[in-house]
Amino acid sequence: MTATPVPDEASEATRTLPRAEQPSITGSPEDAAPIMRRVKQKLTSRWATAAALLIAVIWTVPTFGLFVSSFRPAAKQVGPRSDGWWNFFGDWQFTFQHYIDVTASAGSQSPNLSQYFVNSLAIVIPVTLFILVLASMAAYIFAWGKFKGRDGLFIFVFALQIIPLQMSLIPLLQLFTQVLQMPSGSYAQLWIAHTMFGLPLGIFLLHNFISEIPGEMIEAARVDGAGHTTIFWRIILPLSVPALASLAIFQFLWVWNDLLVALVFSGGTADVAPITQRLAEISGTRGSRDYLNPAAAFVSIIVPLAVFFGLQRYFVRGLLAGGLKG
Amino acid sequence: MEFIGGKLLQVVIALAVFAAIIGLIMLVVDKAPKSSKDKLTVIGFLAPAAILMLVGLVYPAIQTSFFAFTDAKGQPNGVDNFVWMFTQPEALVTLRNTIVWTVLVPLLSTGFGLAYAVFIDKARGEKVLKALVFMPMAISFVGAGIIWKLVYDYRGPGIEQTGVLNFLRVALGMQPKQFLLDAPENTIFLIIVMVWIQTGFAMVVLSAAIKGVPTELVEAARLDGANPWQQFRNVTVPGIRGALVVVLTTITIATLKVFDIVRTMTAGNYDTSVVANEMYTQAFRAGEPGRGAALALVLFLLVLPIVVYNARVLRQQREIR
Numbered sequence: 001m002t003a004t005p006v007p008d009e010a011s012e013a014t015r016t017l018p019r020a021e022q023p024s025i026t027g028s029p030e031d032a033a034p035i036m037r038r039v040k041q042k043l044t045s046r047w048a049t050a051a052a053l054l055i056a057v058i059w060t061v062p063t064f065g066l067f068v069s070s071f072r073p074a075a076k077q078v079g080p081r082s083d084g085w086w087n088f089f090g091d092w093q094f095t096f097q098h099y100i101d102v103t104a105s106a107g108s109q110s111p112n113l114s115q116y117f118v119n120s121l122a123i124v125i126p127v128t129l130f131i132l133v134l135a136s137m138a139a140y141i142f143a144w145g146k147f148k149g150r151d152g153l154f155i156f157v158f159a160l161q162i163i164p165l166q167m168s169l170i171p172l173l174q175l176f177t178q179v180l181q182m183p184s185g186s187y188a189q190l191w192i193a194h195t196m197f198g199l200p201l202g203i204f205l206l207h208n209f210i211s212e213i214p215g216e217m218i219e220a221a222r223v224d225g226a227g228h229t230t231i232f233w234r235i236i237l238p239l240s241v242p243a244l245a246s247l248a249i250f251q252f253l254w255v256w257n258d259l260l261v262a263l264v265f266s267g268g269t270a271d272v273a274p275i276t277q278r279l280a281e282i283s284g285t286r287g288s289r290d291y292l293n294p295a296a297a298f299v300s301i302i303v304p305l306a307v308f309f310g311l312q313r314y315f316v317r318g319l320l321a322g323g324l325k326g
Numbered sequence: 327m328e329f330i331g332g333k334l335l336q337v338v339i340a341l342a343v344f345a346a347i348i349g350l351i352m353l354v355v356d357k358a359p360k361s362s363k364d365k366l367t368v369i370g371f372l373a374p375a376a377i378l379m380l381v382g383l384v385y386p387a388i389q390t391s392f393f394a395f396t397d398a399k400g401q402p403n404g405v406d407n408f409v410w411m412f413t414q415p416e417a418l419v420t421l422r423n424t425i426v427w428t429v430l431v432p433l434l435s436t437g438f439g440l441a442y443a444v445f446i447d448k449a450r451g452e453k454v455l456k457a458l459v460f461m462p463m464a465i466s467f468v469g470a471g472i473i474w475k476l477v478y479d480y481r482g483p484g485i486e487q488t489g490v491l492n493f494l495r496v497a498l499g500m501q502p503k504q505f506l507l508d509a510p511e512n513t514i515f516l517i518i519v520m521v522w523i524q525t526g527f528a529m530v531v532l533s534a535a536i537k538g539v540p541t542e543l544v545e546a547a548r549l550d551g552a553n554p555w556q557q558f559r560n561v562t563v564p565g566i567r568g569a570l571v572v573v574l575t576t577i578t579i580a581t582l583k584v585f586d587i588v589r590t591m592t593a594g595n596y597d598t599s600v601v602a603n604e605m606y607t608q609a610f611r612a613g614e615p616g617r618g619a620a621l622a623l624v625l626f627l628l629v630l631p632i633v634v635y636n637a638r639v640l641r642q643q644r645e646i647r
Contacts, residue, residue, distance in 0.1 A: 045554070052445035052455065055438065059459045059522065065490060066473045083486040084493050085476075105329075115329055122333050126340050133348060138375040147368045160379060162633045163387045164583055166605050166622040170615050171389035172382060187336055196382025199375050228367040229352045257466030259586045264610060270329075276468045280590050283472050297472040301465045308464035312457065315464075316530055 070098055070294035077291035098295035111282050111292060112270055113299050120256055120274040120303075123187055127194040128251045132244055134195070135202030136210070140236050142203065143211035144218060145228075154207065160200040168197070169264050176265070187272055189265040194255050202247055209243035210236060245314045253304050253315075275300045347374070387626070393619030400616075407620035420599045423513050424582070427520070427600055428628075431581040432574045434521045439528025439573070443536055444558065456533065460526035467523070467586030474519045475591060478505035509597035516598055519587050524580065528573045535569035536562060575636040579629055601625050 069077060069085040073095050076082055102111040141147075142154045176182045176189050213236065221231050237244070259276045266273040268281075279300050283293050308315060351370040358366045397403040411417045439459075446455045462470060479489030483502055487493040492502040505515045539562055547557045563570075585602040592598045594607055601621050609618025 048445040049449070052442060052449070055442050055445075056455055056458045059462065059525070061490065062473045062477050062522070063461065063465070065476055069476060077488070082488055084488050084490065086490075086493075118330055118333055122337050126337055126344070129341070130344060133344075134375045134378070137371040141368055141371040145368050145371070146364065157379065160383050162626070162630060163383050164602075164622065164625050164629060166583065166585075166602055167390045167619075167626055168383055168386035169606075170393060170609050170619060170622075171386035175381070175386075187333075187340070191340060192378070193382065196378045199379050200383070203375065227356055227363070228371070229356045232371075233352075253464060257468075259466070259468050259589065260606065263606070271333075276466050276586075279466075279472070280468050280586075283468075283475070283590060284593065293472055294476065297469050301469040304464040304466065305461070308461065309457070312460075 066294050066297060070298045071095060072291075074098075074291040077294075098292050099299065102292050102296045102299060111278065111289075111296050113275060113278060113296060115270045116273060116275040116278040117299065119187075119270075119272060120276070120300075123190050123194070123274055124252055124255045126187075126191055127198065127255050128248050130191065130195045131198045131202045131251050132248060135199055135247070136206050136237060136240065136244065137232070138199075138203045139206035139210050140232050142207050143213075144231075144236075157200055158204050161204070165197060165260060168193075169260075172196075173264055184267045185269060185271050190261065190272065190274075193261055193265050194258070197261070198251055198254070202251070205247050206240065206243055209240055213239055242314070242317070245311070246317050249307060249311050249315050252307060256304055390619045390622050393616055394623045396616045396619075398614050398616060403616065407617045408624075410617060411620060411624065416599075417604070419597050420594075420601060420604045423597070423599060424601045426513055427517055427584060428578055428581050430514075430517050431520045431524060431584075432577040434517075435524035435577050436528045436532075436570065436573050438521065438525045439530075440532050440570075442525070443529045443533035444562070447533065447536055456530065459529055462523045463526045465523070467584075468590050470519055470523055471587055471590030474522070475506075478515060480504045480507075506592055506598075507596050512592070512596055513598050516587055516591055519591070520581060520584060524577045528577065531569055531573050532566060535566035539565035572636065575632050578632055582625060582628055601628075 065085045068088050071094050072085060072088055073093050076087075076093060103114040103117070104110060105112045105115060138157075142150060142157075172193060176192075177184070182189055217235060217239075218231055221235055226234070256274070257276060258274070259280055262274050262277045263280075266277060268277060270278075279296055282289075282296060351374070355363070355367050355370045394407055395402055395404060397406065411421070442459055446452050449455065465473070476488075477490050478492075479487070480492055480502055481487050481489075483496075487496055487502055489505075491505065496502055506512050543561050543565070544557055547561045552560065583602050584600060585606060588594055588598055588600055588603040589606070594600075594603045599607070601624060605618045605621035605625065607618075608614040608621060
């Protein structure tokens with residue numbers, strides 16, 4: 001939502017996202033580490049450790065339960081012989097069939113998730129690219145362009161983050177379908193809507209970073225005869241890679257996990273709808289195939305989890321620089 | 327897998343069109359005569375984002391503000407939508423729930439996040455311990471809904487329980503409980519899901535802030551004979567006040583807009599609806615766009631002061647630096 005003025009534990013974050021990351025009073029972590037450790041040894045009581053472990057367990061068990069359930073045979077999950085997922089460790093009945101069933105496209109009744117999975121990718125990848133390019137162009141001008149009212153306009157863009165998504169939905173849907181007559185059954189509405197909603201935060205995050213690039217570098221390039229376009233593509237973008245990576249992960253996760261925008265703009269068919277929407281559909285109706293839900297849910301969260309664990313560093317950095325998009 | 331072809335084609339076309347537009351802008355800016363070059367650059371670089379934000383955010387926000395004063399047919403009806411919101415029992419339940427959410431979620435998430443951040447600070451395996459609590463942030467609200475439906479699962483008494491919580495209840499000699507059906511406490515059980523997600527955010531931000539508190543201060547307090555609680559209360563907490571404010575306000579805003587959890591777990595039934603969910607239900611399911619718009623407007627008015635406060639705290643901190 002807005003910048004989060006806290007220092008990151010790693011000094012590299014301070015380096016990459018300069019303005020938002022500066023600690024108010026800078027201690028030098030290298031010198032302080034041994035002292036700190038000594039202090040901590042006194043502070044960390046056995047109770048604190050126990051409480052921390054308890055929290056860690058409570059926070060992990062729900063996801064772990066889902067994971068285990070997704071491999072349990074149908075009869076163990078629903079019906080008279082069903083029992084809790086923890087019994088898995090007693091009888092070891094294991095099946096991979098649910099994962100095959102939820103992804104295969106066998107008739108309209110099957111979850112058919114591979115289709116929706118592809119949809120999610122087809123929505124997320126272009127949106128992320130659009131936002132990266134458009135937001136960095138705007139951020140560059142806000143940081144280094146010269147025109148009247150620049151700062152006022154930038155504050156206005158920043159303020160746009162206040163508008164809840166919910167306020168945009170009704171008019172935007174009318175605009176898309178009635179005024180512009182955009183065809184349903186294509187990704188266009190979702191691409192455009194997500195890009196619109198993602199731009200204010202993207203511009204704000206990238207502006208923080210791009211405005212900290214040393215002015216001498218840009219000046220030197222200008223003296224050498226480089227125009228704005230050359231400076232933008234050859235200097236600004238390559239130097240902004242860490243910030244672009246943070247924003248890309250953020251956008252990726254946010255769009256992948258979105259349900260509201262999808263419900264309003266996708267039309268809900270297998271041609272367009274993302275996996276979250278399908279998941280909400282199949283889990284929302286109680287039926288004889290409820291035993292497929294854990295596997296279905298896991299298929300949908302596998303990509304965000306992979307992105308999260310693979311790129312956690314950038315994710316944390318983005319979070320600290322930009323707070324949360326809401 | 328033949329379906330992929332058509333989808334891939336759409337994506338490729340979209341990317342090509344986008345690249346063409348950007349390329350054209352760059353070309354025009356680059357080839358412009360010197361006299362108008364700077365002006366064209368500003369316009370060319372800003373216009374695409376500006377147009378998208380005007381059409382996607384500014385215009386709809388204004389439009390919605392007008393919709394809020396119209397009925398289902400689009401005729402002006404004064405403040406009827408707001409009267410409905412503050413008088414009808416089902417709408418009042420929605421407002422009550424929203425208040426409960428916005429009080430409990432920020433407090434609990436920040437509380438757990440802060441405690442956890444303090445407990446594991448400099449502990450062995452800190453990174454792993456952090457990742458475990460942080461992980462729910464990456465999971466969609468829909469996924470979280472399914473995960474927690476499993477936790478809250480209910481079977482009649484006498485049958486083997488499949489949900490962890492009811493299993494524990496039965497093991498302790500209690501009756502199994504329909505966690506998501508029994509109002510009003512079912513709202514609390516939905517709130518727990520949001521707390522589960524947001525705690526990781528609070529923990530990561532606060533943990534970073536705690537590491538920014540100068541060690542000399544903590545050490546000095548310790549030498550002065552402060553016990554761990556006093557050190558935490560009188561040194562650490564004042565040192566991270568800015569981060570605390572940001573975490574609390576950010577989670578409050580996210581909570582005000584919460585939609586997916588309620589949608590997937592109860593769809594707002596059994597007295598669990600909140601403003602953001604009711605807005606969707608009224609506008610897109612019940613055919614009452616006026617009421618939906620009114621709810622969206624209320625949401626905006628609720629979010630507004632928090633954001634303004636947040637921005638002011640931020641500015642003050644920047645000035646201190």
